Amino acid sequence: MAPVFVLTVFIAVLCSVQGRSTGKASFEKSEEDMEIDSTNTNSIKEEDFSASTLIEKANRNLGKSLDEPLVMFGDIAVNTGFMNADPCTASGCKWKKYSDGNVYVPYVISNQYSAPQERYVIESGLQTFAASTCVQFIPRTNQRDFVDIQSQSGCFSYIGRQDNGQVVSLNKNGCVYLSVVQHEMLHALGFNHEQSRSDRDSHVRILTQNIMPEMEDNFKRINTINLGTPYDYNSVMQYGRLAFSKNNQPTILPIPDSSAVIGMATQMSPIDILRINLLYNCSRQFD
Structure with a gap:
């Protein structure tokens, strides 16, 4: 892809998202301000906390149910026996792009979400992708491959498109927030955590001596496809x-x-959006 085109797309996306931003202040709260009282997580306005803070809290007891998938790297589900989360987008796990230029990702939302507000937050999070990318989450009819949104033990997703229905867990008591919906759906679209990037050691330092025992997998570096971003x-x-x-x-x-x-971050950044558009070769302009 020509550098001039990439730069043009980035500038357009940056302008679009900044126009909808909730403001710079949301990215400038201190870590101390972000501590969550474990007794009242869902009573706090979702925009007050970052996706990573919410996910870490919700996943403290993840992995205790035998009927749930193996979860590594914090919130990435893997098939038993598959011991890493290397990028798969170069070998078949991207979602299909249709002749109209859109990428349609069918979804099902479990009846576990009985409160109208829960379904509203999930559906609103899904709709944000169509506003600035060619990815559109659509209710499933009879499609073979789809994301199956359930309230399991925590927040987690597989990386990229899997065969048939693939669970995306958004626990109703800790994961039903706009930022978490976006985070987990980015996994489902084929993206890993930023601190797992192949070039992360040039941008962040991982202090292993401070990591909780058995949580080191959350900080493994992956041979990611960074799309020139x-x-x-x-x-x-x-x-x-x-x-x-x-x-x-x-x-x-x-x-x-x-x-x-x-x-x-409490929502996708301009670069998050750019990467979706680059990975799926979105060509149309977005408002």
């Missing part, structure tokens, strides 16, 4: 500096500026 501290896929900390000391530090704000 820069590392993005504001990505909804970037975890915060205290993620999985055992001692309230940083596990992720930005470099060279260790004071830079990271992992505070």
Whole structure:
């Protein structure tokens, strides 16, 4: 793809998203301000907390149910026996692009979500993709491959398109927030966490001595396809500096500026959106 075209798409997306942004302040809260009381998570306005903070809290007890998939890297489901989450988009796990230029991803929402507000948040999160990309989540009719949104033990998703119905878990008591819906659907579209990028060591330092025991997999570096896009501290896929900390000391530090704000996104960033459009070769313009 020509550099001029990529730059043009990036500028257009940046302008579009900034026009809808809730404001810079949402990315500038301190980690201390982001601590969540485990007794009242769903009573807090979702825009007050980043996706990574909500997911980490919701997934504290993940993995205790034998009928749920193996979950690694924090919130990435893997088939038993598949021991990594390497990118698969170069070998068949992208969703199909149709002749009209759109990528249609069928979905089903479980009846476990009995409150109208729960379904509204999930559906609103799905609709945000169509506003700025060629990806459209549509209710399933009889399609073979689809995302099956359920309230299981925590927040998790497989990477990319799987065969038949693939579970995306959005636990109703901790994961039903716009940012978390976007985060998990980005996994389903084929994207990994930002701190797992192949070039992450040039942008963040992982402090293994501060990571909780048995949580090291959340920080493994993956041979990702980065689509020529820069590392993005504001990505909804970037975890915060205290993620999985055992001692309230940083596990992720930005470099060279260790004071830079990271992992505070409450919605997809302009670069998140750009990457979707690059991966799926979206060609139409978006308002």
